[in-house]
Amino acid sequence: MTINSFNRALLTPCPILRPTEQEFEDPVAYLSRPDVARLGDDFGIVKLVPPQTWKPEFSLSNDFKFHTRLQILSDLGITSRSRRSFKDNLNRYLKMIDQRPVRSSFVTKDHNRKKVHYYDLYQAVQKISPEAAMDDHKWAAVSEQFGIVDSPDVLRHEYEDKIASYASFLNSSEQYFPDTKENEDNDNCMICDDNSRPTETLLCDNCDSSFHMSCLNPPMTEVPSGEWFCEKCLVGTGEYGFEEETDVKYSLAEFYEMCKEFEAEFSQEYNNGEPLTLDTIEKKFWEFVDIEKSDLEVKYGADIHHLKPGHISGFPMENTPGLDMENKNVQRYVKHPWNLTRLPFAKGSLLNFVNRSISGMTVPWIYVGSLLSTFCWHVEDHYTLSANYCHFGATKKWYGIPSKDADKFEQLMRDSAPDLFRRQPDLLHQLVTLISPMKLIENGITCVEVEQQPNEIVITYPRVYHAGFNSGFNFNEAVNFTISKWLEFGEKSIEDYRKIKKENVFNHYQLVENVLKSYCQSAMLEKDFVRTALSSYENFIGRQFHVMEIYRQAGISSIKSKRNETMRSIEEEQNGVFHDETEDDELCGNCRTHIGYQYFDFDNKAKEEKEEEEIKEQPSHHETIESSQQVTVFTTPEIKQEGFESKVSVRQLLTPQASPQEIIVKRRLSDGEDDHRDEEEQVGKRRKSSRIQKLEKEQLQRKEAAAHSIARMYHKTNNDLLDKQDRVRLCLQCCYDRYGQDVPTHGQLVMETSIEDSKDLIQQVKRRLERGNGVDVTMLLNR
Numbered sequence: 001m002t003i004n005s006f007n008r009a010l011l012t013p014c015p016i017l018r019p020t021e022q023e024f025e026d027p028v029a030y031l032s033r034p035d036v037a038r039l040g041d042d043f044g045i046v047k048l049v050p051p052q053t054w055k056p057e058f059s060l061s062n063d064f065k066f067h068t069r070l071q072i073l074s075d076l077g078i079t080s081r082s083r084r085s086f087k088d089n090l091n092r093y094l095k096m097i098d099q100r101p102v103r104s105s106f107v108t109k110d111h112n113r114k115k116v117h118y119y120d121l122y123q124a125v126q127k128i129s130p131e132a133a134m135d136d137h138k139w140a141a142v143s144e145q146f147g148i149v150d151s152p153d154v155l156r157h158e159y160e161d162k163i164a165s166y167a168s169f170l171n172s173s174e175q176y177f178p179d180t181k182e183n184e185d186n187d188n189c190m191i192c193d194d195n196s197r198p199t200e201t202l203l204c205d206n207c208d209s210s211f212h213m214s215c216l217n218p219p220m221t222e223v224p225s226g227e228w229f230c231e232k233c234l235v236g237t238g239e240y241g242f243e244e245e246t247d248v249k250y251s252l253a254e255f256y257e258m259c260k261e262f263e264a265e266f267s268q269e270y271n272n273g274e275p276l277t278l279d280t281i282e283k284k285f286w287e288f289v290d291i292e293k294s295d296l297e298v299k300y301g302a303d304i305h306h307l308k309p310g311h312i313s314g315f316p317m318e319n320t321p322g323l324d325m326e327n328k329n330v331q332r333y334v335k336h337p338w339n340l341t342r343l344p345f346a347k348g349s350l351l352n353f354v355n356r357s358i359s360g361m362t363v364p365w366i367y368v369g370s371l372l373s374t375f376c377w378h379v380e381d382h383y384t385l386s387a388n389y390c391h392f393g394a395t396k397k398w399y400g401i402p403s404k405d406a407d408k409f410e411q412l413m414r415d416s417a418p419d420l421f422r423r424q425p426d427l428l429h430q431l432v433t434l435i436s437p438m439k440l441i442e443n444g445i446t447c448v449e450v451e452q453q454p455n456e457i458v459i460t461y462p463r464v465y466h467a468g469f470n471s472g473f474n475f476n477e478a479v480n481f482t483i484s485k486w487l488e489f490g491e492k493s494i495e496d497y498r499k500i501k502k503e504n505v506f507n508h509y510q511l512v513e514n515v516l517k518s519y520c521q522s523a524m525l526e527k528d529f530v531r532t533a534l535s536s537y538e539n540f541i542g543r544q545f546h547v548m549e550i551y552r553q554a555g556i557s558s559i560k561s562k563r564n565e566t567m568r569s570i571e572e573e574q575n576g577v578f579h580d581e582t583e584d585d586e587l588c589g590n591c592r593t594h595i596g597y598q599y600f601d602f603d604n605k606a607k608e609e610k611e612e613e614e615i616k617e618q619p620s621h622h623e624t625i626e627s628s629q630q631v632t633v634f635t636t637p638e639i640k641q642e643g644f645e646s647k648v649s650v651r652q653l654l655t656p657q658a659s660p661q662e663i664i665v666k667r668r669l670s671d672g673e674d675d676h677r678d679e680e681e682q683v684g685k686r687r688k689s690s691r692i693q694k695l696e697k698e699q700l701q702r703k704e705a706a707a708h709s710i711a712r713m714y715h716k717t718n719n720d721l722l723d724k725q726d727r728v729r730l731c732l733q734c735c736y737d738r739y740g741q742d743v744p745t746h747g748q749l750v751m752e753t754s755i756e757d758s759k760d761l762i763q764q765v766k767r768r769l770e771r772g773n774g775v776d777v778t779m780l781l782n783r
Helices: 027-032 034-043 078-096 118-128 136-145 153-172 231-235 252-270 278-290 328-335 403-416 418-423 437-442 486-500 508-522 527-553 570-574 604-617 679-714 719-724 732-739 755-771
Strands: 045-048 065-072 105-107 115-117 201-203 210-212 243-251 297-304 365-369 374-378 385-393 396-401 448-452 457-460 465-470 474-481 558-560 598-603 624-626 631-633 638-640 647-649 727-731 747-751
Touching: 027 034, 034 045, 045 448, 065 365, 078 118, 078 153, 078 231, 078 278, 078 403, 078 418, 115 118, 118 136, 118 153, 118 418, 136 153, 243 252, 252 297, 278 396, 278 465, 297 374, 396 403, 396 457, 403 418, 403 437, 486 508, 486 527, 508 527, 508 755, 527 732, 527 755, 598 604, 598 732, 604 727, 727 732
Parallel strands: 558 747
Antiparallel strands: 045 457, 065 243, 065 297, 105 115, 201 210, 297 365, 365 474, 374 465, 385 457, 385 474, 396 448, 396 465, 598 727, 598 747, 624 631, 638 647
């Protein structure tokens, strides 16, 4: 089924929940109730309308200001962005081989007159025959995809003329590149990180990055006469991000006035000056997303996280300036569980067991919308639930995909831009990509719609992809929380994150451990839930134990390190005290999972200093050669580069700071050389000179081999990036995958929690389960 235009009737309306006053007092219990949870399973997203008596006063301070991000809607569509990126990269390649650039698409030169995008044609060929040669049968299949059944050679000729050579280049590229962020000084070669040999350095005509010709793979010997682009700019990285307008800060009143002006201009230009209805805005929004090129830019105050009292949330908090805390009505909303600053700590939310304050997760983020500003397709961190409350303003339109369709959605996105996902595996976690709900429906994926008005709460359940846009100026805030059935989703998120090297936001297994410890202390948890948590934790400890045993048998010892056990509390956060978020050294340097149990710590800086010290202690083989009979001391002849007056010794050329390749060498004997040396001494001098020549040659060969090796390595692995960091920590699995049992000597096995202690906890929980009776999970105590 192909849907040619946006049709709202094909969307599935979301359930609307209207809890009673009593039900509204216990968010987790209500949302966990079987009939409500079933709606979460079936629809993924629900709208909750609070009781009429619940009307919290907007409590943000008047001096609140924020900056916006700039969004160009036509950049966000996954298809339009992929087509444009492919065209740009292809044209750079064509320039390098002296061919004319192309547009994004072409019209077939036959009676069909079909418009075909070069990117679509490239992907069609790659899907049918990524590496093998195309034959007539395969070309007929490609032509049929584009509705060309009687002229199969039309697409073949265009492909072979414009794309074939570039496609071959892409297939031969490993598509792993040095990170320009690691080398902010563009004078340094991106491969060897050295800034010598400027006359042999090429600058990419797109990104201005520097490359030694000899470091390229294969090396170049001559400077190209035309434009030259590095492989990164020919292949593309798929990177995309919003521009943040950090220099301009808006008050809410200023942003409101700007929004009204933009709405009037938009209505005049795109709707004949007629009032904008939600249906009109919705159709226009998806038209701009799917269009190939548009200059329409909108502003969105998104992910605003201030920690100043009165700037954290629109809900009243204990540290909000000017509140009368003696007023019972104020106290009610400050302490109400649906106050989003408190929801993560609500009775039954497992985020009670997270040790850290997490901005945007346990601490709300604020969103100030404008017409057509958007939040792209994404799931919540660790697949948690989310709650979004609209304080005031225009309708926020949502789209949600039930978790049962999450795999189908991810596959559709990968199929829509496979090259983009190869370069950006975590693309769906970057919140920068959209695809029309109509495409979802075409592919059998349920898409649920929600229209959120002021004083309404939108809930997304675990692993529910969602996206949407604002129909005008509005003010929302959002936070995360969990229910007991989330636990298995949380564990899956860790497995999925490892595959794409996405950072963990908190330590999942420490949360599970805290749950089990709480059960041992009070048994105030439902037994089936505890069994689920126990099974998850026991499997994790089993995996850790298996790798630890391998290292123990290999004779690798460990040291103990104290783990941070500090638990943050709602009382502290309400008063503006926030514990630090996850530090980078608490994550595996490779897969980015948490390492707070057992891991390897590699002190690369200490290793480098030790190696440098050992080199200093070694005798210089360029100056002395020892034999059983005598020690011959070499004098160093001077050399000079033609056209320069300064003299350089051969010894200097043998250091990493210089290379014989840079200098035209002309040997000269020292001015005080005796003309009356005997023949034997002259022969000795010539022999010494030959030996130095040999050393020079060997040094040059080693340096060139190292440069080429580094170049090849950049196309295969990111291990070198780990080695360049002063200190790197690796989880047990990544360390074993990288080194096996042969762990480098500068790596130290660290235990923050012993396997024995974890096994003791497991046994305690099992004994308690055997003799104790648990109660409902919603009896979790607030912390």
